[in-house]
Amino acid sequence: MSRTPVPWEEEECLEYYGMVSLHRLFEVVGAQLTPSDVTVLSFLLDETHPGSHPLDPELWGGGDDESSSLLEKWNRRRRRRRSGNREEERARPRNGVELLLELERRGFCDEGNFRHLLQLLRVLTRHDLLHCVTLKRPRTVSPERFTCGPAVVGSCLNAAAAQPRQEQWETGSSSGKRKRTSRSRGRTRPPLPRRSPPPPPQDPPAKVTCDIRLRVRAELCEHDAVLRRSVTSRRPRGPGRQLDVFGQASGVLKSRDLGSILCDIKFSELSYLDAFWGDYLNGSLLEALKGVFLTEGLRRAVGREDVRLLVSVDQDDYEEGRRLLLAAAAARDAPAAPQKRQRGGG
Missing domain, CATH: 1.10.533.10 (Death Domain, Fas)
Known part of the structure; x- marks a missing residue:
């Protein structure tokens, strides 16, 4: 059936x-x-x-x-x-x-x-x-911010501060040792066994970064009246007229373009990358860049016509950068887990 x-x-x-x-x-x-x-x-x-x-x-x-x-x-x-x-x-x-x-x-x-x-x-x-x-x-894409809590920050700082003290305990001598040595100078001491040289310090891993391309462009707003005055074509309707109109309109719009900037921003921390992407989505980045690019001198130069600012960030760059930084964070945390288990077993 x-x-x-x-x-x-x-x-x-x-x-x-x-x-x-x-x-x-x-x-x-x-x-x-x-x-x-x-x-x-x-x-x-x-x-x-x-x-x-x-x-x-x-x-x-x-x-x-x-x-x-x-x-x-x-x-x-x-x-x-x-x-x-x-x-x-x-x-x-x-x-x-x-x-x-x-x-x-x-x-x-x-x-x-x-x-x-x-x-x-x-x-x-x-x-x-x-x-x-x-x-x-x-x-x-969810721009969840990756933050490092106080406990993690504290453990990182404590680990960094504890390393010099450990080296001092291994290479230096305590006050008790110095007192016993001064009292027993008359006696000969047996030769101490030779210690193997400490292994050379490992080079720190290369820092992983990602590039985010930011595009910023300023242009005049009132295009309609300028195009109607400037774009005319005597050709009959067809491909020739279309090419003629497009060419004239493209030239007019390019002449009214006030310039653009392309910059690659490097991020090495995931929290900074997520904060940047969140500011781009909610418009805070655009408002901040307006104060940098739309200056009083530029407004005086263009006269009464309004100026707008266009900001663009590629979502693929953000996703690829987030993936790289997450993988780098996982690689940094991976060696610490076996050491903790080994200390607990000992």
């Missing part, structure tokens, strides 16, 4: 294969797009991939009366658009999620084609979002 297969829900199927839906990807990427990003991407989308309007006569067919009526409405709408009464302002995407949904509606983004979305993000120089454009479910 064969059982009818139970159909899986979409979320259960995606969870099983470790993937996310396309609209969940839109939510992740769209939530990180600023209003200025949405404005610029909407402009580029309208210029390079214009969507067809329902009143476009090319999409309708029928009798001559119906076609002429639609054509008249279409021409009336185009005249209003040229006169400056833009109806597109009300229909423009209000946030990043609506923008990506509009890109999907126009047929330029689906589960197997992210080329146009990646191209738009590169023109916008939002390279920190490129790794988010994937249907693979991201690995869950």
Whole structure:
């Protein structure tokens, strides 16, 4: 007797294969797009991939009366658009999620084609979002802080302080020994057995470190008005017009980029690495860097236009660094366990 297969829900199927839906990807990427990003991407989308309007006569067919009526409405709408009464302002995407949904509606983004979305993000120089454009479910990372308690710190300090006293007990002589030696100088002492030389001190193990790459970039915010004044193309719609518009927009955005910094930060303690990652997630790192990069001199140089700061840290660097430091901590603690068992048995 064969059982009818139970159909899986979409979320259960995606969870099983470790993937996310396309609209969940839109939510992740769209939530990180600023209003200025949405404005610029909407402009580029309208210029390079214009969507067809329902009143476009090319999409309708029928009798001559119906076609002429639609054509008249279409021409009336185009005249209003040229006169400056833009109806597109009300229909423009209000946030990043609506923008990506509009890109999907126009047929330029689906589960197997992210080329146009990646191209738009590169023109916008939002390279920190490129790794988010994937249907693979991201690995869950918990920035739990690794702390060293007072008992562990005390034992480490006591062990360090006890080592010189042990060497002094082995190599030096006590006051009782000196008194007995002074009283028995007249007598000859038997030769002491030769002690084997102590083993040479072992070199301390090399310190394990990890590198975390930090990207910091400052740029002007109000791109929309500048792009509308500067980006124009007389070419007809097609690949040539798209390349022309993208080239002009990329040049304008690069000229408004105030500079970027890439720095590799070395961490040798797991607690410091976790604290750094936690500050990056909750926004404390961004607020701290604003006081360093967004100086009064920079604000005076750019005038009244707002300046924003973008900070990016790669999650793969954090996970790899955490793995290295955890392995190093386990290797340091491993030799101490057999010594404690041996002392307890003796």
